[in-house]
Amino acid sequence: MAGLKLINLQKKFGNNAVVDKLNVDIKDGEFVTFLGPSGCGKTTTLRMVAGFIKPTKGSISIDGKIISSYEDNTFLPPDKRDMGMVFQTYAVWPHMNVFKNIAYPLKFKKYSKKETKERVSVTLSLVKLEGFEDRFPHQMSGGQQQRVALARAVVMEPSVLLLDEPLSNLDAKLRESMRYEIVELQQRLAITVVYVTHDQIEAMSMSDRVVVMDQGIVQQIGSPQNVYQNPSNKFVANFIGMANFIPCEIVNREKSVVRVKLNDGSGKNFLTVPVINEKDYSNNVTVVIRPEDIDVLPSDGQEGTIGTLVRQTYIGDRNDCTIQFGDVLLRVHTQNKFTLNIGEEVKLVLSNPVLLNT
Amino acid sequence: MASLTSKSKLKFRNSAQTYFKWGVYGAGLIIFILLLFVVIYPSYTLVKNSFIADDHASFNNYIALFTSQTTFIVFRNTFIVAFWGAIGATAIGVLIAWLLARTDIPFKKFWRTALIIPYLIPPFIGAIAWVYLLGPVGYINKIWMAVANTFDPLWVIYGRGGIIFVMILYSYPIAYMVTLGPLAQMNPALEEAGQISGAGTLRTLRDITLPLMLPSIGGSALLIFMSMMANFGIPAVIGFPKRYFVMTTQIFLTILNFDRANNLQIAAALSMLLVFLAIITMQLQRWVQRGKSFAIISGKSSQPQLIQLKNKKYVAVVFLGLLVLLTVALPVLSILATSLLKALGLPFTFDNLSFVHYQRIFTELPKAQRAIKNSFLLATGSATAIVFIALIISYLVVKLKVKWGMFLEALVILPYAVPGIVVALAMILAFVKPLPLVNISLYNTIWIIAIAYIARFLTFGVRSISAAFEQVHGSLEDAARISGADFVSSFKDIVIPLIKSNIFAGWFLAFSPALTELTLSMLLFSVGNETLGTVVFGLHQEGKVGMTAALSLIVMIFVVLLNILTNKITKGKLGF
Ligand SMILES: Nc1ncnc2c1ncn2[C@@H]1O[C@H](COP(=O)(O)OP(=O)(O)O)[C@@H](O)[C@H]1O
Ligand SMILES: [Mg+2]
Numbered sequence: 001m002a003g004l005k006l007i008n009l010q011k012k013f014g015n016n017a018v019v020d021k022l023n024v025d026i027k028d029g030e031f032v033t034f035l036g037p038s039g040c041g042k043t044t045t046l047r048m049v050a051g052f053i054k055p056t057k058g059s060i061s062i063d064g065k066i067i068s069s070y071e072d073n074t075f076l077p078p079d080k081r082d083m084g085m086v087f088q089t090y091a092v093w094p095h096m097n098v099f100k101n102i103a104y105p106l107k108f109k110k111y112s113k114k115e116t117k118e119r120v121s122v123t124l125s126l127v128k129l130e131g132f133e134d135r136f137p138h139q140m141s142g143g144q145q146q147r148v149a150l151a152r153a154v155v156m157e158p159s160v161l162l163l164d165e166p167l168s169n170l171d172a173k174l175r176e177s178m179r180y181e182i183v184e185l186q187q188r189l190a191i192t193v194v195y196v197t198h199d200q201i202e203a204m205s206m207s208d209r210v211v212v213m214d215q216g217i218v219q220q221i222g223s224p225q226n227v228y229q230n231p232s233n234k235f236v237a238n239f240i241g242m243a244n245f246i247p248c249e250i251v252n253r254e255k256s257v258v259r260v261k262l263n264d265g266s267g268k269n270f271l272t273v274p275v276i277n278e279k280d281y282s283n284n285v286t287v288v289i290r291p292e293d294i295d296v297l298p299s300d301g302q303e304g305t306i307g308t309l310v311r312q313t314y315i316g317d318r319n320d321c322t323i324q325f326g327d328v329l330l331r332v333h334t335q336n337k338f339t340l341n342i343g344e345e346v347k348l349v350l351s352n353p354v355l356l357n358t
Numbered sequence: 359m360a361s362l363t364s365k366s367k368l369k370f371r372n373s374a375q376t377y378f379k380w381g382v383y384g385a386g387l388i389i390f391i392l393l394l395f396v397v398i399y400p401s402y403t404l405v406k407n408s409f410i411a412d413d414h415a416s417f418n419n420y421i422a423l424f425t426s427q428t429t430f431i432v433f434r435n436t437f438i439v440a441f442w443g444a445i446g447a448t449a450i451g452v453l454i455a456w457l458l459a460r461t462d463i464p465f466k467k468f469w470r471t472a473l474i475i476p477y478l479i480p481p482f483i484g485a486i487a488w489v490y491l492l493g494p495v496g497y498i499n500k501i502w503m504a505v506a507n508t509f510d511p512l513w514v515i516y517g518r519g520g521i522i523f524v525m526i527l528y529s530y531p532i533a534y535m536v537t538l539g540p541l542a543q544m545n546p547a548l549e550e551a552g553q554i555s556g557a558g559t560l561r562t563l564r565d566i567t568l569p570l571m572l573p574s575i576g577g578s579a580l581l582i583f584m585s586m587m588a589n590f591g592i593p594a595v596i597g598f599p600k601r602y603f604v605m606t607t608q609i610f611l612t613i614l615n616f617d618r619a620n621n622l623q624i625a626a627a628l629s630m631l632l633v634f635l636a637i638i639t640m641q642l643q644r645w646v647q648r649g650k651s652f653a654i655i656s657g658k659s660s661q662p663q664l665i666q667l668k669n670k671k672y673v674a675v676v677f678l679g680l681l682v683l684l685t686v687a688l689p690v691l692s693i694l695a696t697s698l699l700k701a702l703g704l705p706f707t708f709d710n711l712s713f714v715h716y717q718r719i720f721t722e723l724p725k726a727q728r729a730i731k732n733s734f735l736l737a738t739g740s741a742t743a744i745v746f747i748a749l750i751i752s753y754l755v756v757k758l759k760v761k762w763g764m765f766l767e768a769l770v771i772l773p774y775a776v777p778g779i780v781v782a783l784a785m786i787l788a789f790v791k792p793l794p795l796v797n798i799s800l801y802n803t804i805w806i807i808a809i810a811y812i813a814r815f816l817t818f819g820v821r822s823i824s825a826a827f828e829q830v831h832g833s834l835e836d837a838a839r840i841s842g843a844d845f846v847s848s849f850k851d852i853v854i855p856l857i858k859s860n861i862f863a864g865w866f867l868a869f870s871p872a873l874t875e876l877t878l879s880m881l882l883f884s885v886g887n888e889t890l891g892t893v894v895f896g897l898h899q900e901g902k903v904g905m906t907a908a909l910s911l912i913v914m915i916f917v918v919l920l921n922i923l924t925n926k927i928t929k930g931k932l933g934f
Binding site for chain 1: 556
């Protein structure tokens, strides 16, 4: 069990920095997920933590003890880091049965035969594979192999558990149930987890905190609610969930509230947006509104925020509308079941706006 | 009216395809008869003869063999040589593969090429080169005697140790080539999982990498074992002077021992024993590679991390350098030196160097000139025939998926799977008597050599062209058809261009070994029908050292040129 600190981490391949200026402070027992599109540097980061890649700048420490520091020229190899790791391809050894696979890390911990047997059997029940000791990997399904990989990673009670897209090779149904199992396991072992995925649902549903990355740079660190409700930039807003961006101008700023004029061409639509005290905004800003935070009503001919219905799809649990609003097309998910006609003017009700610099 | 026209066109297209198909079936039938003639009939004759003694069916040949001390000794010699040779060659080959695939050893590109070269040098020429180096008056021994001021040579290569030594030098590339792929493509996560579990670099190598590689390593060891058991050139060159015989050379001597009653029949029985051994080894190899072949190769093309050799780098470089020296540089230099030296034993001064041996080859040795002509003719002719036969066989098996495809493939593999000396004996036994009906004897003609080459190397052509047909997915032809091409056009425009490079590759794969073939030729040649292999070997046996070296060098130059040409034509797929 341990806290993990990544300080100003950088990895360059040649001249190309695929991870840069990475600072993350992971608390003991926390479940932190690195989330970002493919190629953004998640795996590279995780492999620096594991010790498979040497950083070209910065340091990593566990509980204050430095395990990797470019500046101090310190580097602990993976076998000395006391971590567990689950690989995307499972990497269950095909020449060993389940027992041997899981018992392997214990070989380096001076366990007696009896203790080894006990630990393996406890761990197997933890991943719901009781009685599978003598099976060989080729006799198991992908999901079962994944559990073996998980068991092998936690059997020696590592200080940190690392997982690199562990569910991406499983089918959709299994993936969902494994999500809960991994979280449950983490909570039972009270272990620190660093998880890597490009799947936002996985990240949101499992993590205590999410580290959103793009092009090697951390974009935002926060709880799932936080990154969803308060994205710190357009990338985060767009990558996590769906987002509408409405360009606007600030007309008035008070301490923690800003009044903006929406650039929809009418010049008559204003919004009041809560903001953080200290944050500075330029004159040209954008308002982010989630599709479910817009409501569509029949236009009663009166003044208001008016758009034109362009497309409407009814998908059972909601009405998925596209609305022309000034120069932008808004995506709207509404529960309203009005029958509206394409081309008709509609009245929009906007809530929970977030202000971002353009 | 319009519909009528299109209907008649439709009919025309179908009939073109049908004609083509029946054409292929017809050609297939002819080839089947041909295989009957060059594979089945000789095999049958071989088996039959092993059970004939004094013109009567009997077990006497086998009884004679099993009660003879010589059989036991030869059997043991074969096993010892092949066993230690396979172990040595596999160890070296795997080590090289590991160094090149997994470590940061410098000059990788150079090693990759240089370490394959021994595979191209005909083994009997390599053996002759080593006689020049480590024979009783070989260069190394003479230098040793001068330096150590002694009359005792360092090591005379003749006999068991020498056979093993030369076999290792010329077969480690097999192990290297077989294990390089799996080593380079192994899913790196398998090893990383070991490291993160707490195993250091060496421990991971021992607990994970090596066990995962075991099927490939074991498979290549058995493959080498088989090829060593079947090798004739090396034990002939290195073993004869010390009367150290293995199965292949014993069969050879038995065939030539005309004074002995039933000599061919006894040789046939001995051949059956050798084939039996080969079959067992082959089955063992299949079992090793199938039963435990792990899916260790990941779909993702992630590269394993290279192990830093640090200061051990120099040891590794010296090791590989030594191998290149032993397998390429020293042998080639010794042949070159010998071919230029007026007479063996003279000191290396400028006065003693001349091109006299080359000159004599082209002026005094008509059989050498005939051999060059014959070998090129035989290699060209058999490679061309092989490509045509292979095209039809591959089409039948891969595209038309005929029911007897498996049988056809077995017939193709058989003459290559059994040792060459056995094939040669089967050919002799089958064709020594005039052919029935036409009353022509193939024996003592160049045709019997051609037939033997075609039978033996056919598998190279079939393998290459079948692979091509397999790659041309049916949908490619379908796409051409739906675009409006008729069957013939789609075959001409789509299939042929796509398999062209494999046809070339198959041709060269058959041509190269045919050009320097020794074993079959040794038993099948006759005056006027000499081949390069038989003349080099003959000159060596006669003790005409200078000319042997000169002709060997000419053969090696052919091989090198051929490889460059192959590389150009197959666009880097083969040769270098
Ligand atoms: N060994 C390497 N050499 C050069 N570039 C690399 C190497 N490994 C990864 N990269 C590059 O670094 C970037 C980040 O890769 P990675 O960390 O695997 O991304 P992710 O896991 O987020 O998909 C990618 O653009 C990738 O091409
Ligand atoms: Mg990745």
